[in-house]
Amino acid sequence: MRVALEDPRRQDVHALVDELDAYQAALYPPQSNHGIDIDALSQPEVLFAVARDEAGAAVGCGAVVLGAGFGELKRMFVRPGRRGLGVGKSLLAFLEAEAARRGCTHFMLETGIRQPEALGLYERGGYVRRGPFGAYAEDPLSVFMHKPANSAG
Numbered sequence: 001m002r003v004a005l006e007d008p009r010r011q012d013v014h015a016l017v018d019e020l021d022a023y024q025a026a027l028y029p030p031q032s033n034h035g036i037d038i039d040a041l042s043q044p045e046v047l048f049a050v051a052r053d054e055a056g057a058a059v060g061c062g063a064v065v066l067g068a069g070f071g072e073l074k075r076m077f078v079r080p081g082r083r084g085l086g087v088g089k090s091l092l093a094f095l096e097a098e099a100a101r102r103g104c105t106h107f108m109l110e111t112g113i114r115q116p117e118a119l120g121l122y123e124r125g126g127y128v129r130r131g132p133f134g135a136y137a138e139d140p141l142s143v144f145m146h147k148p149a150n151s152a153g
Contacts, residue, residue: 001059001087003094006050008041008061013050016058017041020077027114032141034110036065036074047098051078051087060087064099064107070146071104072134076111076118088121100149108133108146119143 006013017038024033041048041063051060060078064071073095078087096107109127111118127145132138 001051001053001090003049003051003090005047005098008038008048008063012058013061014038016050016061016077016079017075019079020061020075023077024112028112028141032112032139034136034142036063041075046074047095047102048075049091049095049098051091053082060091062091062095064095064104066099066102066104067134070106070108070133071099071149073107073109076109076121078117083117088117089125092121092125096149105149106146107149108144110136110142110144113141113143 008014008017021035024035040046045066046063047066048063049061050058053059059082062076063074065074076088076091078091099107107127109122111122122145125147127147130144130146132144133146136142136144
């Protein structure tokens with residue numbers, strides 16, 4: 001498996017993001033979906049990474065939006081058939097390292113309560129629960145987490 005920064009507008013990557021959108025739409029109502037679109041993922045302050053298998057197929061993705069004070073993890077997704085194989089862990093480690101190299105000192109995220117794989121990944125990665133941050137409001141379907149960058153990797 002290879003993880004690298006890529007353009008989210010690539011056709012196969014766009015299809016992966018569409019799959020993520022469909023997955024989340026089946027789990028949560030629109031007001032509890034906090035994804036960002038391809039245009040937002042293409043902005044200079046966003047690090048967008050793709051995991052590819054041995055054959056070059058996109059099997060996972062994730063992003064860090066670099067802001068003042070923290071980097072927010074967004075759009076983390078691994079195709080269901082590839083879960084449990086370390087793809088998410090590799091994506092998370094890669095994104096954290098890339099963001100830290102660019103001066104990010106703290107990571108934050110919002111994920112949903114109906115995504116036990118994601119919650120487990122973040123907890124194993126050292127993230128701890130906290131309240132809403134930034135523009136997020138309290139939402140019974142959301143879990144907010146954070147960790148300092150110096151505990152990344």
